[in-house]
């Protein structure tokens with residue numbers, strides 16, 4: 173029975189690195205060669221048409237038919253010259269991942285290659301098999317994809333891919349991208365209003381994202397020999413290896429040769445696709461790595477992240493490597509996150525989260541900085557919900573991952589600045605005073621640049637010129653978290669603007685009005701700030717005292733979406749209607765149920781068909797052994813003891829697997845999706861997964877290594 177494992181290990185021992193050559197010495201020579209972006213459009217479109225497209229993109233406007241025809245024609249010629257035969261609308265359904273349906277350029281009817289503007293702008297994929305949370309069945313049976321001109325088309329293989337949103341026929345959004353685009357528009361509008369209090373030249377504000385992607389790499393043969401990795405994307409069993417990450421020798425250590433070649437290979441592919449990958453290194457856990465791109469506008473950065481994950485998985489195959497993005501593929505080791513570095517940048521080139529040497533700009537920086545903290549304080553539950561995935565449940569709140577408690581870390585220097593500003597609440601500012609100096613906000617740049625302290629345990633940390641939302645899961649679509657974050661910040665900025673305007677109306681000087689509102693925000697949002705160890709037990713207690721949420725499970729966390737406060741927030745900013753919002757939660761709950769169901773089955777099947785028979789066979793050998801010893805008059809007590817221990821674990825497994833199956837039958841009859849999801853969370857996952865796992869992992873230590881059917885952690889994680 174252990175054949176599969178040993179065959180896999182043999183394959184592994186014969187592997188050598190697949191050598192990869194750079195296409196040339198300069199990345200700039202091939203960077204973006206597969207992208208039909210702004211540059212290519214400028215080169216191929218008539219100047220007037222190009223201007224129209226650019227304007228429409230900048231102002232979030234519709235592109236007319238004639239312009240679309242011109243773009244389609246240019247894109248087709250460009251793509252065909254590079255060997256393309258097909259085009260596809262590329263979109264991000266709520267299932268996670270990306271979807272595409274390819275159509276050929278060749279039109280048999282006319283006998284020539286064609287690509288019309290209408291085909292670029294809109295397509296009707298067979299949407300019936302994508303989740304819609306009840307929207308489609310109730311309202312309309314079809315959906316369509318619509319071109320997102322703000323993200324460039326690209327050539328993937330021989331297919332021209334067109335980034336699109338996915339919408340139901342009645343107009344409800346059914347994907348991760350559409351609400352994101354709306355949230356980005358909302359934050360643009362709100363931020364511009366606030367910016368204009370300081371600088372009338374600012375016309376647009378763009379949110380930017382740099383998503384650091386963590387992942388595990390496992391040999392393909394070993395991966396395939398683990399049905400749990402194949403079916404559930406994570407290992408449901410496996411005893412921690414004698415050597416885990418306690419040596420801390422993997423982090424920034426040298427990259428294993430096979431992985432190094434893989435990295436070079438996917439980076440080349442990524443660069444060709446215009447994905448600005450930049451940093452690569454080992455992560456904390458054995459066989460864990462990270463890739464970080466240069467930040468880009470959020471929507472494009474997210475498309476690039478989605479595409480990059482796909483590229484990585486495909487290129488991995490060439491190297492006989494499986495790339496795992498799951499948030500917690502291996503118990504007891506660090507999980508994988510996708511730190512979302514985020515900031516707002518004006519069209520005049522100012523990063524609104526970067527302190528500068530100009531006092532006026534610093535007040536603008538403080539405005540955005542404090543308003544963001546206030547937004548997180550107001551909507552911490554929604555932020556928590558926005559990063560809820562089945563996989564992230566295993567990672568958050570574990571003692572080496574951001575806690576499920578949302579808090580903001582700002583570092584000691586910024587804490588001092590805010591404290592000062594708050595304390596000086598009664599400082600009288602007279603006409604002609606240097607207000608900035610009096611309030612201690614003229615000196616920020618030096619303070620910040622001197623030393624930025626870091627706190628790796630915070631879910632939302634200020635890192636000198638950006639916030640880092642660290643709680644996002646490794647496999648997740650950043651769009652969901654970015655939609656929530658940009659919406660809450662947009663809302664808070666609007667409220668800020670209103671409050672300041674009111675004070676000005678009452679006759680307050682503008683700068684003072686701004687400072688007054690900021691002071692109020694500092695006080696009101698203090699509880700969400702935390703500078704200590706987010707992994708500690710004390711913080712859990714302290715957070716409870718401060719009445720901060722600590723929701724450990726996705727199903728319960730999602731409730732934050734459907735509160736009136738959140739639903740109204742999304743609707744107010746045109747991000748999602750109540751109906752869309754509810755549908756999304758429904759989709760997430762359904763997918764949660766399916767995931768836990770699959771895991772429960774994998775656990776049951778592996779335990780009963782692989783582990784229990786192996787343990788019984790081994791036990792039989794031991795019984796023969798014990799009888800033999802007894803016949804010889806030799807003491808067989810330890811052998812008998814082992815036999816008993818094995819029996820105990822087998823009983824635990826069998827009893828719990830049976831009980832879990834019965835419980836599933838009961839829960840499956842529950843018609844309400846929310847209740848069924850809670851059942852799967854509280855009565856299946858929480859109640860049985862760990863108990864069964866514990867017994868299996870104990871057996872792993874008792875049963876002869878030669879007989880054990882599952883590839884062990886030490887084999888999965890330490891082989892190069």
Ligand code: ADP
Nearest residue numbers: 380381382383464465466467513514515637638
């Ligand atoms: P660190 O995590 O140590 O701060 P970096 O400074 O390299 O590492 O940044 C990590 C990520 O943050 C990168 O993807 C980088 O492009 C991104 N980043 C840097 N500045 C910004 C910004 N202003 N807005 C959004 N992302 C940013």
Ligand code: MG
Nearest residue numbers: 384511513640
């Ligand atoms: Mg980082």
